[in-house]
Amino acid sequence: MTSVDSSSHPNKRRLWRIVAPVLVLLLAGVAWFALKASPADEVPPPAADAGPKASMTITVSQPTTEKLSIALQANGNVMAWQEASVGAELGGLRLATVLVNVGDVVRKGQVLATFASETTQAESLQSQASQMQALANYENAKADADRARSIQDTGALSQSQIALYLTQEKVAKAQWEAAQAAYSATRVRLGNTAVKAPDQGIISARSATVGAVVGSGQELFRLIRQGRMEWRGEVTASEVGRIRVGQRVQVTAATGREVEGKVRAIAPSADAQTRNILVYVDLPPHGDFKSGTFANGRFDLGQSEALTVPTPAIVVRDGSTYVFVIDAEQHASQRKVQTGRRVGERVEVLSGLQAGESVAVQGAGFLNEADLVKVVK
Numbered sequence: 001m002t003s004v005d006s007s008s009h010p011n012k013r014r015l016w017r018i019v020a021p022v023l024v025l026l027l028a029g030v031a032w033f034a035l036k037a038s039p040a041d042e043v044p045p046p047a048a049d050a051g052p053k054a055s056m057t058i059t060v061s062q063p064t065t066e067k068l069s070i071a072l073q074a075n076g077n078v079m080a081w082q083e084a085s086v087g088a089e090l091g092g093l094r095l096a097t098v099l100v101n102v103g104d105v106v107r108k109g110q111v112l113a114t115f116a117s118e119t120t121q122a123e124s125l126q127s128q129a130s131q132m133q134a135l136a137n138y139e140n141a142k143a144d145a146d147r148a149r150s151i152q153d154t155g156a157l158s159q160s161q162i163a164l165y166l167t168q169e170k171v172a173k174a175q176w177e178a179a180q181a182a183y184s185a186t187r188v189r190l191g192n193t194a195v196k197a198p199d200q201g202i203i204s205a206r207s208a209t210v211g212a213v214v215g216s217g218q219e220l221f222r223l224i225r226q227g228r229m230e231w232r233g234e235v236t237a238s239e240v241g242r243i244r245v246g247q248r249v250q251v252t253a254a255t256g257r258e259v260e261g262k263v264r265a266i267a268p269s270a271d272a273q274t275r276n277i278l279v280y281v282d283l284p285p286h287g288d289f290k291s292g293t294f295a296n297g298r299f300d301l302g303q304s305e306a307l308t309v310p311t312p313a314i315v316v317r318d319g320s321t322y323v324f325v326i327d328a329e330q331h332a333s334q335r336k337v338q339t340g341r342r343v344g345e346r347v348e349v350l351s352g353l354q355a356g357e358s359v360a361v362q363g364a365g366f367l368n369e370a371d372l373v374k375v376v377k
Helices: 008-037 118-151 159-191
Strands: 056-058 064-080 083-087 093-098 111-115 194-196 201-206 219-225 229-235 248-253 258-266 277-283 294-310 315-317 320-326 332-336 338-343 346-351 373-375
Touching: 064 277, 064 338, 064 346, 111 219, 118 159, 229 248, 229 258, 229 294, 248 277, 294 338
Parallel strands: 056 373
Antiparallel strands: 064 229, 064 294, 083 219, 093 111, 111 194, 201 219, 229 277, 248 258, 248 294, 258 277, 294 346, 315 320, 320 332, 338 346
16 A cells, blocks of 8 residues: 655645735736727727707798789678669558569569459459440540531530530540549559569568568568679778779688679768778679678789798797898897788788898798708708
């Protein structure tokens, strides 16, 4: 059996205590070199200063001078040019038929309603008989007078008898003519049992009811004569001097429909309450213009030069109107302006802007004072 040297174990332990710290130092050094060489720990050099960036991209435009129409705006009501009241010419008769209603277009002489005519027909027949009787009496008296005239020189009849025959002839003729007039009156009454339109136009109101017994003169229908409508614009005393009879007017109905009218007349006096003066404008026939509705009008008074900008360039903030002027360094400057007329996509600038300045157009509503912008075409 081989024996083991027990003294070798303490020597190995002593050697390990010396080597272990050296290994630890070597590993630490290797790790330090590896970390120092890693790209993740390399600090990049500071970037060059790129300067401030634009807040947004916009388009710009310069104000232009152009001729714009001078217009006078006014408000008013649409009314019928003339209204005719169609009433009953006979009293105490019953309405038998009503043939039209509100909104119907009628022609002159068209029958609108009829009254029961039995009583009037009977009166007409009676008057006709009286007229025929009077005619017979006149013919008889005329025959006697003719005989008396033929023998008045023979002495067969006295002068008083001849005068009597001649007088009877005159009386009979007068009675016949009176009977003729009475018969004509009954014919007129019979014709009045048919209520006819006095002119062409549109029925605007109806009070006639079948079966009603109406009095003489009572209104049955109201008619807009010839279907003509007019706009009655209200203008002030200082403005009315710029308006002339025959002048063209653009009138816009409540529905938005626009038509061209013509000034027919100007009222000679102002309204006592509003102090405004009415201008009467004839309108062409159009269904959008109803009597009693509101409409506004624009009087064309000529043209004048104006400084204008595109509509998107105008910004409204806090009840005021602004534009953003772009300087040479591409900075925006808010400028308060006063606007005037608007024609299409252009707005007149009355003050606050010069002709050679550039203003923001697209994107102007998002800008603030001193914003840096990028301008594109």
